[in-house]
Amino acid sequence: METARYIDHTLLKPDADRDSIQALCEEARKHNFFSVCVNSANVRLAASFLSGSGVKVCAVVGFPLGAGTPGSKGFEAREAVRCGADEIDMVINIGALKSRDYALVTDDIERVVKAVPGKLVKVILETGMLTQHEKVVACALSKVASAHFVKTSTGFGPGGATAEDIALMRAVVGPDMGVKASGGVRTYEDAQNMLKAGANRLGCSSSVAIVTGGKGTSGY
Numbered sequence: 001m002e003t004a005r006y007i008d009h010t011l012l013k014p015d016a017d018r019d020s021i022q023a024l025c026e027e028a029r030k031h032n033f034f035s036v037c038v039n040s041a042n043v044r045l046a047a048s049f050l051s052g053s054g055v056k057v058c059a060v061v062g063f064p065l066g067a068g069t070p071g072s073k074g075f076e077a078r079e080a081v082r083c084g085a086d087e088i089d090m091v092i093n094i095g096a097l098k099s100r101d102y103a104l105v106t107d108d109i110e111r112v113v114k115a116v117p118g119k120l121v122k123v124i125l126e127t128g129m130l131t132q133h134e135k136v137v138a139c140a141l142s143k144v145a146s147a148h149f150v151k152t153s154t155g156f157g158p159g160g161a162t163a164e165d166i167a168l169m170r171a172v173v174g175p176d177m178g179v180k181a182s183g184g185v186r187t188y189e190d191a192q193n194m195l196k197a198g199a200n201r202l203g204c205s206s207s208v209a210i211v212t213g214g215k216g217t218s219g220y
Helices: 018-031 040-050 070-082 094-098 102-115 132-144 163-173 188-197 207-212
Strands: 007-011 035-039 056-061 087-091 120-124 149-151 178-182 201-204
Touching: 007 018, 007 178, 007 207, 018 035, 018 040, 018 207, 035 040, 040 056, 040 070, 056 070, 070 087, 070 102, 087 102, 094 102, 094 132, 102 120, 102 132, 120 178, 132 149, 132 163, 149 201, 163 178, 163 188, 188 201, 188 207, 201 207
Parallel strands: 007 035, 007 201, 035 056, 056 087, 087 120, 120 149, 149 178, 178 201
Antiparallel strands: none
């Protein structure tokens, strides 16, 4: 499969305006990216620009801190889907994970999964804030909670995707769950390294540069 079909073309900056969302969607149409990933407030707009294109719309939930309540995340996910989202990328409750409150972490994810039946849910771990053990536990809890993917990073926290983390995440979740690399994937070589390590989705703001042989410099 060509690299473009693994890419969630991403724009999550708080000052993203109508013109920049339209440009994002036009690039996604042109290059046949799998989806665009936007803040939930921009889902309806993105869905209108992408109507009939086959490009999906992904919305982030509890972004970028993951520190909302399970109920608030579930509500935001439902609203995003009502506005046209096909997929949800939610941020895990990092503090609860570090406190070893695994029941809360699991409930947090389950609330989102149950709020959007039939829609694909990815769990953002923010790997740059986690120990190796916490990464393993986060992947295991995401799987228990019936999420469909685990994802490395928001792009707003420390660090980003590494091939080592992708390989670890793939080893924990097995072959039937998705693994998304996001944060710092800016070149074709970066993208290929992540795919070879076990990713089957890429979150990128430098998507056009990746598929045209350049190097992106902008953040999300």
